[in-house]
Amino acid sequence: MKKQKLLIAVIGGHQCNAKVEQIAQEIGKKIAEVGAILVCGGLSGVMKAVSKGTKEAGGTTIGILPGENKKDANAYVDIAIPTGLGLARNTLVVRTADIIIALPGKYGTLSEIAFALNAGKTVLGIGAWNIKGVIKVKTPEGALRYINNKFIKKY
Amino acid sequence: MKKQKLLIAVIGGHQCNAKVEQIAQEIGKKIAEVGAILVCGGLSGVMKAVSKGTKEAGGTTIGILPGENKKDANAYVDIAIPTGLGLARNTLVVRTADIIIALPGKYGTLSEIAFALNAGKTVLGIGAWNIKGVIKVKTPEGALRYINNKFIKKY
Amino acid sequence: MKKQKLLIAVIGGHQCNAKVEQIAQEIGKKIAEVGAILVCGGLSGVMKAVSKGTKEAGGTTIGILPGENKKDANAYVDIAIPTGLGLARNTLVVRTADIIIALPGKYGTLSEIAFALNAGKTVLGIGAWNIKGVIKVKTPEGALRYINNKFIKKY
């Protein structure tokens, strides 16, 4: 019998530019390296890039989908949760995660940041919505250093 | 057979100061006066003040509750919807409304603003979160004037 | 300040034959006559027939929809709640109601009966799924007589 695994959510737009895509992929890789599981919305953009990063580094990825069909998940999702709840699934992405890393995104991402802060969870932001309570970090390394210090050492 | 009624959501903190309470109550009254139905989260603070305003002016109030028990609703709710969905009920408050008026609140209110803007709905703000896309108005009169011009005349 | 209204849910298939349609419409009428509010899934078949009955007798109807669009509601729904939750909205129909009347339907109706009994609510069945715990009645009159005796007199 073992402890539950550490779950890190990465949130951000379903469209993103090349720079954000690279950051997302790098974060995904580091999540695998620290032995955590990635949880995300399972679709395109930031969600796909981070899933790719985690998978290619040998990690495990969970995609919590708004629709009813597992096939909606991007190709790097191991475990698809097709909620059928529409945008209300955003609350599940946040609740499932122990820590949230926010990248640039629109109002869907903002709703996840709000839910996470409301639930008292740690939200690290890299170029994300500038909301009071979000801890700004500059790089994937910075985000994972924070997580390592605050969560993994004591996990 | 008649058309569906116009539903106006008022969102804001479950705690509020006397000034915000007065604004909420005044908005509630005006919602009744234009013949719309109030939808809110059904609990305390802004939710209770606006419900009181609507009820005392003879209107109808809907409270979409996070819990499973109708008794959680404040005393001015006519129709209680006990969702049992926790914070995910915030998505329902927003979807049910044709227009949203936001007053001061914390992260729960922010999540509702984000969901509303994500769904392409009109959000009027009086002292609310300063998020791009929220239309700022200064008074209950200003909010209802906007609604009257844009929605009710053509409704 | 007044008490919350009594809400009666009527559940059943989104397709139904002429006989069931007539029963649904008759129940809808009686719900209006006792001063209760109808809650239903807001779509076609039993949901439409019962809404029609309630509206034509001057009552109020709530339709809790699976989709995100109020226009999905049948023409007799006053207050549409477009949940966007898919079938999970079935839990809301049941939670919102004080009493449930079940007519013939398929697995969606069965899920509502199960949720209602799980929540300890009274379920009256007219030709519905024969599940232990459902109270069988033979006619709309019988259903409303039961409701009148057990709920309305003491409400």
Place this chain on the structure above:
Amino acid sequence: MKKQKLLIAVIGGHQCNAKVEQIAQEIGKKIAEVGAILVCGGLSGVMKAVSKGTKEAGGTTIGILPGENKKDANAYVDIAIPTGLGLARNTLVVRTADIIIALPGKYGTLSEIAFALNAGKTVLGIGAWNIKGVIKVKTPEGALRYINNKFIKKY
């Protein structure tokens, strides 16, 4: 890049007798042996016994919880999804699974059977609710033989 994993849900009461517990544990073991992932409601009774079986055979377990707290999960859950959705989480257990195995349970289990059949999913029953559409099997071996023939060989 690899395919999504096969997910098998096992549903049943949060209380169960020793015989059902043994059956659940045996099913859990076989789920691990065929390389599938177990999804369940994450709590006690059948959920705990099946999780134990899967974990002890080296498999992976997902618990989709009704509450907001991962600590509600039984000790054999690897990945806890704390939905905060109450009983509406039953819809997620079913949607997440590719196949559902039903053991004895009460109305919560019945709601899951109904949702699964409504979604057109395969439901195998061992001593479960006798609902039209449920495929009766007698033993854990029988259930897994069915799954192996119909799903895994072609998966």
